[in-house]
Amino acid sequence: MIRIDSVTKRYPDGTVAVDRLSLDIPDRSITVLVGPSGCGKTTTLRMINRMVEPTEGTILLDGKDVTQQPVNTLRRSMGYVIQNAGLFQHRTILDNIATVPRLLGWGKDRARGRARELMERVGLDAALAKRYPYQLSGGQQQRVGVARALAADPPVLLMDEPFSAVDPVVRKGLQDELLRIQAELGKTIVFVTHDIDEAVKLGTMVAVLRTGGRLAQYAPPAELLSAPADAFVEDFLGADRGIRRLSFFPATDLALLTTPIVAVDATAEQIAARATGETPYLLVTGLDGRPLGWSAPHELTAGSIDPGRLLSHGRPFVPGTDSLRAALDCAVLSPTGWAVAVGADGRVTGVVSQQTIAEAIRGAHAAVPADAPAAAPPSLSKGGPSDAKVAG
Ligand SMILES: Nc1ncnc2c1ncn2[C@@H]1O[C@H](COP(=O)(O)OP(=O)(O)OP(=O)(O)O)[C@@H](O)[C@H]1O
Numbered sequence: 490m491i492r493i494d495s496v497t498k499r500y501p502d503g504t505v506a507v508d509r510l511s512l513d514i515p516d517r518s519i520t521v522l523v524g525p526s527g528c529g530k531t532t533t534l535r536m537i538n539r540m541v542e543p544t545e546g547t548i549l550l551d552g553k554d555v556t557q558q559p560v561n562t563l564r565r566s567m568g569y570v571i572q573n574a575g576l577f578q579h580r581t582i583l584d585n586i587a588t589v590p591r592l593l594g595w596g597k598d599r600a601r602g603r604a605r606e607l608m609e610r611v612g613l614d615a616a617l618a619k620r621y622p623y624q625l626s627g628g629q630q631q632r633v634g635v636a637r638a639l640a641a642d643p644p645v646l647l648m649d650e651p652f653s654a655v656d657p658v659v660r661k662g663l664q665d666e667l668l669r670i671q672a673e674l675g676k677t678i679v680f681v682t683h684d685i686d687e688a689v690k691l692g693t694m695v696a697v698l699r700t701g702g703r704l705a706q707y708a709p710p711a712e713l714l715s716a717p718a719d720a721f722v723e724d725f726l727g728a729d730r731g732i733r734r735l736s737f738f739p740a741t742d743l744a745l746l747t748t749p750i751v752a753v754d755a756t757a758e759q760i761a762a763r764a765t766g767e768t769p770y771l772l773v774t775g776l777d778g779r780p781l782g783w784s785a786p787h788e789l790t791a792g793s794i795d796p797g798r799l800l801s802h803g804r805p806f807v808p809g810t811d812s813l814r815a816a817l818d819c820a821v822l823s824p825t826g827w828a829v830a831v832g833a834d835g836r837v838t839g840v841v842s843q844q845t846i847a848e849a850i851r852g853a854h855a856a857v858p859a860d861a862p863a864a865a866p867p868s869l870s871k872g873g874p875s876d877a878k879v880a881g
Pocket of ligand 1: 500501502504505506524525526527528529530531532533683
């Protein structure tokens, strides 16, 4: 949908911010521009909506040169979100969001109705509608910024470090919300960040730029992690890329054991039958099938198992939704070294050892050569079990 074709930007003082950059930005997906400070990310983004004009090269939107379109028409087809939201301080939240529809000539009631709809979509309480930006938290202001950019339903969203100014917890919430909105609305999003973790989490495609505005690598995140193009990209990705790459493999095919599991009301015979030596511990579940904790079999008293005396079961993972990284994390954090698998309803479906997960990891790596990346399954959570990421 957006083609950046051999674009160079030289500022009047001679600074080359972007150097012969070519990128095909796919339709209805998130493309992330990432790289160190000053590598030309913002300049590239602003050339798309013509806030900055290229010195050389062309940018095509749906096959048409952006310089051949009236700049106002072009910008109205592109929502723009910046760090700190850039809200109009003297306008209410509702009127901030209604800005572009009003510019397009919508009546006040219709524009405000649309604004209310968008507040709900980005997770803002309707009670905030009449407040002014200074009466909102940073995270809420960013949500207003996203709602404002979406108000006229533009096909393209340009986002320049939109979540950089908020704390990590709020940031994660905003990222998850963006992925959810994107899954619903299917916008073409170009997203600038200097944070490689954010790039890998959000991007369908990731363009890594190096200082001087040159493209170092353009690839889906799994490919970046498995086959960085050079030492610069490898360094930029950080030390633990092998672990992070596991986010792209589903925990679906792990062989789960169901024997070492007993219910809290288990009889002595049931406990004995389950203590087969497959694991040094048994997992105790409640009568509802949810995990309560681990115990050595000889410490369990039939008929009066005290949940308060069990070892923590740790954080469970959901096979089919979570990744191998999530499963490994659960096993590493479990006091017994065994991870607990649950269904979407929270009921235990089995347990799995670190060793079995390690074998699955070896199998996954072997099945996908380093230069042929794993494709992220559509509903795979790429982070820990609480990372509700829907990969693009
Ligand atoms: N108006 C300007 N005049 C001259 N040089 C500029 C101008 N705007 C940006 N630059 C320079 O162009 C280069 C790229 O800047 P740009 O803002 O695009 O980088 P960036 O990757 O977005 O950086 P950051 O992550 O720090 O925001 C930098 O060296 C910057 O100093």
